[in-house]
């Protein structure tokens with residue numbers, strides 16, 4: 001692949017979610033952010049591969065299926081349907097849905113295992129320790145709380161295990177990993193999480209077990225079918241299987257030929273170690289190139305409290321999107337939570353943010369201007385361009401380099417800052433309308449000034465809608481349509497082209513002399529509504 005190909009391609013993954021239950025708000029959060037990032041890259045005209053999917057093997061899933069009296073595969077299929085339905089409700093446009101029970105995955109896992117085996121990086125030994133089935137992870141005694149309960153799944157007791165397992169020689173890759181973190185300084189982000197991993201690795205890496213006994217929901221170890229491959233070893237490779245074209249033979253070479261290495265693994269902080277330590281070491285053992293970046297986002301709380309089924313304060317993403325719509329949910333989680341930090345969900349705050357930013361500020365600025373355009377300009381956009389405004393004009397001065405700043409923010413995964421930068425322009429619009437009072441100028445028959453004002457406002461709203469379209473595609477489409485573009489940001493193939501991005505991300509490029517139709521609200525105010 002040459003360099004220009006590289007700049008035109010972007011591959012990213014969400015985690016492959018466990019199917020022990022229907023999706024929760026944590027999985028929705030990661031997926032919304034990943035979708036926003038994917039949409040931003042598509043908007044720039046790149047070829048994007050956005051992978052999401054499900055992690056279906058292991059003890060946790062097997063036990064849940066047994067509790068539900070279902071065959072594990074049937075149980076998984078049901079839960080997968082609920083993931084797909086939530087992603088559709090939230091306007092998530094993934095390119096691949098990777099299931100670890102999909103045909104072809106086992107061949108990929110076996111081939112990978114054999115590569116690592118032939119490097120002599122796998123050996124049989126005795127594993128003793130506390131195992132948290134909910135984490136699917138052995139825990140150090142110091143990581144557990146009272147009564148050997150897991151600190152993440154506080155109502156679950158870790159189980160004592162003493163068994164023979166196959167181990168992966170992680171310790172052999174200590175130096176390799178340290179060199180990776182040094183030579184690719186933004187491999188792990190954000191910086192605070194990178195430090196945590198650096199400290200963890202500096203303490204010395206221990207080999208970890210990659211097989212389980214007394215478990216049959218998974219793939220047998222190719223060299224010893226009394227053992228089942230550990231669910232994480234299997235799941236991480238789901239990212240690789242996802243790269244195969246539907247009709248391609250499932251070989252590692254085929255899978256890796258087009259899209260590898262992945263540009264971004266977006267995950268939550270709880271599974272950073274698997275992605276930033278175990279995964280690169282496994283890849284190094286198999287002789288494969290490293291992913292470009294692993295970003296560990298923070299955790300959500302509700303009304304300031306840790307969420308959990310036992311606490312009874314979970315947020316149901318289906319209910320939220322049914323009551324308030326996809327754009328509202330997407331906007332809140334992207335804009336109100338700084339990616340990388342923990343963030344809170346509070347329903348009153350949710351409503352206030354949405355009503356303020358999208359209804360009062362963004363929606364209203366378009367609505368009132370289209371009203372004036374009708375009255376003062378027969379609904380025709382004045383024939384002006386950026387060149388007709390001085391660079392200290394209150395809106396042009398903000399809009400001029402806004403596209404560049406927002407691109408920078410999205411590229412650095414500062415998605416909240418990207419929204420905030422746009423909001424500065426939209427807030428300035430309302431202030432500018434009030435201060436320049438085009439209604440007065442119209443009465444004084446200052447038509448040229450009136451046109452100057454209205455064009456500047458419409459162009460600022462258009463630019464804002466364009467730059468926010470990865471976050472609020474439906475609202476942005478409504479704005480674009482009212483400004484005379486036959487666009488739907490949910491059908492990015494129609495929008496996508498390098499040329500379009502250059503034009504549409506700049507202030508003062510709105511094609512002029514269009515006659516616009518009737519204004520209608522682009523975002524209706526939300527009201528606090530009872531949960532189901």
Ligand code: MSP
Nearest residue numbers: 015016017018026027055235236267268269299300
């Ligand atoms: N199956 C593994 C991932 C394998 S990837 C090869 C897994 N699945 S999960 O379903 O448990 O992951 C859920 C995702 O949701 C993780 O990124 C996790 O960090 C995230 N969240 C779970 N609870 C969360 C919050 N309360 N807040 C934000 N995200 C949280 O792990």
